[in-house]
Every structure is written in structure tokens, then in C-alpha cells.
Amino acid sequence: MDPLTTPDGRYLIVRGRLWRTTNPGLSDQEKERLVHELMDARRAVKAAKTFADTEALSTARQAVDNAKKGLGERGPVWWTDGQPDWNRHLVKNTPYAGWFEAFSIGADGS
Template sequence: MNQLMTARRNVGAAKKAGDTQAERSARAAVDASKRALGERGPVWWTDGAPDFNRRMVANTPYAEWHAALVAKGAP
């Protein structure tokens, strides 16, 4: 987590300085940190449950739940 947060700060600093090469390097460090934490890359769990990531909620088993939230005024 420390490496990820440092890399994120470096992205911000590079953007503020207008240093595209440093920003590219910092973004690569963010990606490497996220992969090391298991946030990116191949799926590491095998529970057999279907993955509804990147699907419209209306096309998932969560459609009714989401519709109820919207009806209550939730974003």
C-alpha cells in the first residue's frame, strides 16, 4: 500500500510539473503496485461465482435491488 500511495503522489506531482516522462513512469509504478496487490491482472480467486463486473446493473441479478435504490432517490 505504501508503494501504491507513493506512486499516486508521484503521478500528481509529475502532472503538476508538466513532466510527461515522470508521469508515465509514476503511472507504471501505480500499475505495478496494483498488480502486486491483486487489484489488476488475472483473477486470483476460484469460487465459481459468475463475474458481473463491467455489466449494466439492469442485466445482472442485482437489477431489482438497484431499482429500489434509485426509487428511493439514491444516486
């Protein structure tokens, strides 16, 4: 099942929290490249943790951050209408609260 996405496509909702989606303006090639970089960096984080290598862990976490910024999931927002970034906020504390509540009520049949 795909995660729930806000009507404007800016966020995924996971356990009641907003997470910024990938910039839809990226080319398929650029997105694929960045996703590969992200997966490589995440594997490097795991390896660094396994070997308790703090220097490698720091480098790997920076690589994760760089890939996520390239994808538009962190850093400056990818939309241009001036709306604020609600990344990592609980849905109930954002302008999406009413929509989410209405969606949740409809989704469980209540």
C-alpha cells in the first residue's frame, strides 16, 4: 500500500507526521541517480555503525543528507508559491489537519 500523500503532493504522511516528498521536477535520470546515492549512503551508515567507526559514520550521514537535499526532501523547498515547510511536523499541528481528519474519518468508515 502506498503511503498517504497530501492533496498538493508535497508530503507523505507516516504515523501522523509529514515528510517532504521528492521534487517532482527532477528528471527520471537525476532522481534515479540521487536515489542510488541515498541507498549507498544508507548502507554506509549501517556499515559504520557495525564497525563503530565514528568518522565513517559522520561521512555517511553527510552523504545521506546531501542526497536527500538533492531529492528535495531536505533543505530549501522545491515549490515556488511561498508556502512554509511543514516537514517533520505532526499533521494535527499544520494546515493539513482538517483534511487529514476528514480523510481519516472517511477511511475507517465512521
